[in-house]
Amino acid sequence: MTDPKLIRNFSIIAHIDHGKSTLADRLLERTGAVSPREFQDQFLDSMELERERGITIKARTVRLNYTAKDGRTYVLNLIDTPGHVDFAYEVSRSLAACEGALLVVDASQGVEAQTLANVYLAIDHGLEIIPVINKIDLPSADIDRTRKEIEEVIGLNAQDALLVSAKLGIGIDDVLEAIIKRIPPPRCNPNAPTRALIFDSWYDSYSGAIGLVRVFDGELRVGMKVLLKGSGKTGEITKLEYFTPHSQPTDTLACGEVGAVTAGIKHLADMRVGDTLTDAERPAEQPLPGFKKLKPMVFAGLYPTDANHYEALREAIEKLRLNDASFVAEPETSQALGFGFRAGFLGLLHMDIVQERLEREFGQSLIVTAPTVEYRIRTRDGQTIVIDNPTRMPNPGIIEAIEEPYILASIHVPAEFLGPVIKLCESRRGIQRELKFASERRAILVYELPLAEVALDFYDRLKSVSQGYASLDYEFLDFRPNPLVKLDIKLNGETIDALSTIVHRDKAYERGRALCEKMRELIPRQMFEVVIQAAIGSKVIARESVKPMRKNVTAKCYGGDVTRKRKLLEKQKEGKRRMKRLGRVEVPQEAFLALLKVGD
Amino acid sequence: MGFSLYVHIPYCESKCPYCDFNSYVVPSVPEADYTRALESELAFRAQQLPWAGNRIETIFFGGGTPSLFAPGSIRRVIETAAKLFGLQQNAEITIEANPGTVDKRKLLGYLEAGVNRISFGAQSFSPRLLKFLGRIHGPDQTCQAVAIAFDVGFERVNLDLIFAIPGQTVDELRRDLEQAIALKPDHISCYNLTFEPGTAFYTLLKRGRIKALPEDRQARMYEIVRTFLREHGYPMYELSNYAAAGHECRHNLTYWRRRPFLGIGAGAHSFADDERGGRRWWNERSPSVYIERVRTSGVGESGSEEIDIRTAQREFVFLNLRLREGFALADFRARFGQDFYDVFGSSVKHMFDGGLLVEQEGRVRLSEDAVALADAVSAEFF
Secondary structure (H helix, E strand, C coil): CCCHHHEEEEEEEECCCCCHHHHHHHHHHHCCCCCHHHCCCCCCCCCHHHHHHCCCCCCCEEEEEEECCCCCEEEEEEECCCCCHHHHHHHHHHHHCCCEEEEEEECCCECCHHHHHHHHHHHHCCCEEEEEEECCCCCCCCHHHHHHHHHHHHCCCCCCCEECECCCCECHHHHHHHHHHHCCCCCCECCCCCEEEEEEEEEECCCEEEEEEEEEECCEECCCEEEECCCCCEEECCEEEEECCCEEEECEECCCCEEEEECCCCCHHHCCCCCEEEECCCCCCCCCCCCCCCCCCEEEEEEECCHHHHHHHHHHHHHHHHHCCCCEEEEEEECCCEEEEEEEECCHHHHHHHHHHHHHCCCCCEEECCCECCEEEEECCCCEEEECCHHHCCCHHHEEEEEEEEEEEEEEEEHHHHHHHHHHHHHCCCEEEEEEEEECCEEEEEEEEEHHHHHCCHHHHHHHHCCCCCEEEEEEEEEEEECEEEEEEEECCEECHHHCEEEEHHHHHHHHHHHHHHHHHHCCCCCCCEEEEEEECCEEEEEEEECCCCCCCCCCCCCCCHHHHHHHHHHHHHHHHCEEEECCEEEEHHHHHHHHHCCC | CCEEEEEEECECCCCCCCCCCCCECCCCCCHHHHHHHHHHHHHHHHCCCCCCCCCEEEEEEEECCHHHCCHHHHHHHHHHHHHHHCEEEEEEEEEEECHHHCCHHHHHHHHHHCCCEEEEEEECCCHHHHHHCCCCCCHHHHHHHHHHHHHHCCCEEEEEEEECCCCCCHHHHHHHHHHHHHCCCCEEEEEECCCCCCCHHHHHHHCCCCCCCCHHHHHHHHHHHHHHHHHCCCCEEECCEEECCCCCCHHHHHHHCCCCEEEECCCCEEEECCCCCCEEEEECCCHHHHHHHHHHHCCCEEEEEECCHHHHHHHHHHHHHCECCCEEHHHHHHHHCCCHHHHHHHHHHHHHHCCCEEEECCEEEECHHHHHHHHHHHHCCC
16 A cells, blocks of 8 residues: 555646657656567557547556655556547546646647647646646747747646657656656545545456546455445455556555456446445445436447348447447338447547447448437427437427427637637527636637537537637537428438438528538449439428449450459449448448538 | 460550550561460460360451561461361451551462451541550551552451540541541441550559540540441441441450450460359460460460359350340350349349340340440449
8 A cells, every 4th residue: 555645646638749648658668667678659549549540548547656856656647538529528537536637738839729628627627737848859849939828828837847858758757756746645535435436447358347446535455345326336346456557466456546446347337437436335425526427419320331241230339339338229220221220429539439440340341320419309299209310200290399409518719719619609509608718818608509510510610610729518408499300311212211310490401402412422423323302301402413424334355354354343343342222322331421521 | 166266466566655465565576486386385275175176266366466477477377277276167367457567468468378357456547646646657558558458358357446535526536437437447446545554644644644535525435436337337236346247356256255265375365164164364474485485385374263153154244245235145044054133133133223234035235325334334243
């Protein structure tokens, strides 16, 4: 057990490419946690996918032993965080496990948007923030300007910001010293009933759900019977470990410490991020604050491109769900696409990640249909139906009202981008609730927005109109009735159920037109003409057509070289396999997501 | 059962920038060595099945530029083949000729050697386009060559034309077609220019130095070619070939009907059918290596593939679909012992429904609309 005074729990906040991983690697190296030989660049991002996208999806922690200049050996727990609005809740739980954070800013780029959301979150959690100006070795580094930006944009005192080049290893000792001097040690109640915050969890095929925890009160011991306050599940701790980054088993995790718990909990869904782990025999009365059971916000169909691969897709989805409790999926059928699944996601990035993992890790060829939110339909005879698929919209004759989910969105934005951001929110049917200034240059906008307007491409648009500086955080408000209609897309006269969407009546024409145009761009010319129509009920509101290809023929047969000719045809056919044939129309995968590609 | 013999002559005076055939420009053509190699290969194959004991129905001297070879060399190949296999009575014997490489004496020599069909690479009658295509001959030479061919006694003359040349106008195409029919050939091949990897044109295209005509314009030109030639007595019988009934190139029909053919010479391809799916093979491409290989091993073969039955069925379909008459369902059944619709029915139904494929009087063929989409239609069988 480490004296809590010698523990420091911290995370690193940084914009992509500003050197978070490199700095983490240097800290690991400097404290001897990882030998240079073991360095596979950027130790913290473990999944291939994360590395390629430059996003840390799953938090990881590393325990570092650091002997400081005062001669004492400290335990530093570096807690890594994901960095996207879809995972804002996970980020907030990771930050709640810390007392401080390093804010890494690229000296040549200055403060950037992605940083802001997490910095504000960290400030909200009362973390001590240490500004670190990185990449000071670059010729384009401008330390003074970067300092000024940190002060003006974020409102932090940056006079004692640390000057670092993680790449060259400059200033690493200063960072370590600042961590122990400026970040407070954890406050502990060792004698209170045990409370540990789960800030990450994952599934292991041998051990079941494993939770990464920060102990706030009391302690965890191997053999202890534990209770999860949120899920109500109990289990017995079979294993405690921390990471250096290699796994180190331990008998106890004491107050202030960070580590992983295995307690015979089978399902990831019972070991949710944000839940509180307590002693089953002497349970804490109150859970740690901030537990939210995350619910999927966005729903879409997942279908195999080849109907014969349904079983394989089912297995892949089951396996993936073991690892991702926020991802839900139920079987459904589509007239156009056959057997598949209706899946729920936290947001679009989450959907993207699931799609990519299914394709890459499980080798599935997928069609993902247009994402939608849940709608609540009140019928004339007093029933309420909840639908997560526009196809299930009942006959308009029996509908009393259609209600859609609203969220309360808080947008932090530098003052100079306020105009475009407000315009965006207004165009998304937003209702302004509040506009305040956190500092002279930083505004906080609060809007009520229909989730459907936010779930699709709002975040990307927000980033684009604010040059990346605006940050978004949102919470669910309520369901509200609106004049909504189902917009169908027809290909050669056939309604393709997988392409239906629900839109606000006032936007239906515009959306229908834009969708048809986008589909026209995405569907390649083929042997037959493809007529694309948008319709509300039986009324066609927009029409486009993809003219048939005029010519697709090889003039010569290369003497007797039939082999070559045959291979060319095989290749041509291979190109089509990635498309879905609906009647006579070959529809490429991305056309099912045309909705996301329709600009404002 | 008879078979076809293809003889490849891989030499050219200059390499045309669009050509991706197996041809070489060499300082001095080893005509005698090459001819000997061809004869050796014939002798070797004459011992083998399925060739041994079968007569030759057609011979085609292709290239390259076969007309670079003297009539004596051509005669030796024909005589050797006749001696080893036997020639069918009315065998069709074609030679490809560059209008710039022939004169009266040569043409008469080919005729006397047994050649009875001559195919001239006219390509175009526009001096500008001929120059662009890198041709060594002018339009006048084509007219003279055709006149001489008829004069010395050839009855069957083909003209090769190319269309959709970058910069070519529809009017220029019409003029080319008019001039071609004015020479009264009995057969016209008219090829849409394509940009094949490995050619100078391909590189120029990739670098943006030349531009292919837009797809719609090419399609229109193809339509003009078909209509014009049909109206002037040359109906299309294969995607790029036009002739009145009875004047089709029998040799090329062998390829499209998926009948056996023996190819000799550098880079030549061969096909022998069998109760499985058949076998295709090809010869060493480099002429010098080919000559050497034949000298040491008696044969030029450098690679081959066994065709499985499913692939054979696909080949049968896509090759025959190139023919305007398509194929008889009975022939499919006779060859494969399975019904065409049992094999392909569900995967190609949409093309029958959509009017791209038609079945008429027991034959399946491309509809008129689908002629220009032959590859897209064929790919659906894969």
